[in-house]
Amino acid sequence: MGKIGETTLEIDLSALEYNFKFLKSKIEPDTRFLGVVKAFAYGSDMVVIAKKLESLGADYLAVAYAKEGTLLRKAGVKLPILVLHPQPINFEDIIEHRLEPSMYSPKLLKLFLETAQKQGLQNFPIHIKFNTGLNRLGFWENDVDFIANQLQGRKELRVASIFSHLAASEDESERDFSLKQIATFNKIVKEVHEKLEGTPFRHMLNTSGILNYPQAQFEMVRSGIGLYGYGNDPKTDQKLRPVATLKTVISQMHKIEPNESVGYNRAFTSDGYRITATLPLGHADGIGRQYGNQNGHVFIHGQKAPIIGNVCMDMIMVDVTSIECKAGDEVVVFGAGASAEEFAASAKTISYEILTAISGRVKRQVLHS
Numbered sequence: 001m002g003k004i005g006e007t008t009l010e011i012d013l014s015a016l017e018y019n020f021k022f023l024k025s026k027i028e029p030d031t032r033f034l035g036v037v038k039a040f041a042y043g044s045d046m047v048v049i050a051k052k053l054e055s056l057g058a059d060y061l062a063v064a065y066a067k068e069g070t071l072l073r074k075a076g077v078k079l080p081i082l083v084l085h086p087q088p089i090n091f092e093d094i095i096e097h098r099l100e101p102s103m104y105s106p107k108l109l110k111l112f113l114e115t116a117q118k119q120g121l122q123n124f125p126i127h128i129k130f131n132t133g134l135n136r137l138g139f140w141e142n143d144v145d146f147i148a149n150q151l152q153g154r155k156e157l158r159v160a161s162i163f164s165h166l167a168a169s170e171d172e173s174e175r176d177f178s179l180k181q182i183a184t185f186n187k188i189v190k191e192v193h194e195k196l197e198g199t200p201f202r203h204m205l206n207t208s209g210i211l212n213y214p215q216a217q218f219e220m221v222r223s224g225i226g227l228y229g230y231g232n233d234p235k236t237d238q239k240l241r242p243v244a245t246l247k248t249v250i251s252q253m254h255k256i257e258p259n260e261s262v263g264y265n266r267a268f269t270s271d272g273y274r275i276t277a278t279l280p281l282g283h284a285d286g287i288g289r290q291y292g293n294q295n296g297h298v299f300i301h302g303q304k305a306p307i308i309g310n311v312c313m314d315m316i317m318v319d320v321t322s323i324e325c326k327a328g329d330e331v332v333v334f335g336a337g338a339s340a341e342e343f344a345a346s347a348k349t350i351s352y353e354i355l356t357a358i359s360g361r362v363k364r365q366v367l368h369s
């Protein structure tokens, strides 16, 4: 125990491989698989994860922003990279690094077409995003004519794919809404095939979509959270393996007398004799203040130690009165054997948020590379 010596996010690539194979087993053999590696691969390590996915046989990668794609290209990643949320200021980078932008509005498409003309591009791949109900990004159903007019006879750009995104794929009570989104997308697909040259491939499903609406897998699926070991439902979580495990060590132990307080603003006051352990991670590492004051807990030798008092910038204090432990002992915050989904729920949030919150200050250690 205590081998890690400091706060460390372990990234288990054998878990990634396991999850990749599990998700692949849920789709048809010829459906392409896009691995979503935005936000530092959900807070882990974008380059390491992207390269592993490349070696496992993923067909595509996606990032949110162009700079994330540029980083991957500079690290030598060769797979096609879809940029979900490009902005005009990113067009040069996108072209230089052969990233594939999502076109989500008339204005963006016009501007990218202008840039493509100026640069004399030929057949540059773009992806058209349609809004079918999430109302976040995307063209509307009735924009197909506009898109067709813009692209008519233009050799600069090629529509590689058309896609949409479900608003509530994990939510069984919104099944009707999801099916309506799928039906709307099918209508758009038909119109696109009639009005646009070529046959762009189609994709709509994220992780929960893969599990709940396999009939809508079309030619590709896009998975993020599932690759990292979470499936938005406890049963699926059991079938996946967490890639990231956040560990730390006990820095110091304190004996607290009755009526003493712990931490800033004296937020915790003891009602009896207590033993606390101080841990070297705080809100600057991604453990938000919402986890304090007994909301969240960590695991020490497999036992739960509640976070007491306010979360500090660089430290938290946990109650270890009933746990036998000492300075230097290892602590698990979330990950293997300590679901990030449950940890997140203790602060009324979701796995996506806690995973992507772990800051650059925390050391990353890759296992099974």
Ligand SMILES: *Cc1c(COP(=O)(O)O)cnc(C)c1O
Pocket: 036, 038, 084, 165, 205, 206, 207, 208, 222, 223, 224, 225, 226
């Ligand atoms: C982030 C994102 C995904 C991945 O979703 P998961 O729920 O993590 O699988 C897929 N598609 C789009 C458009 C996204 O923004």
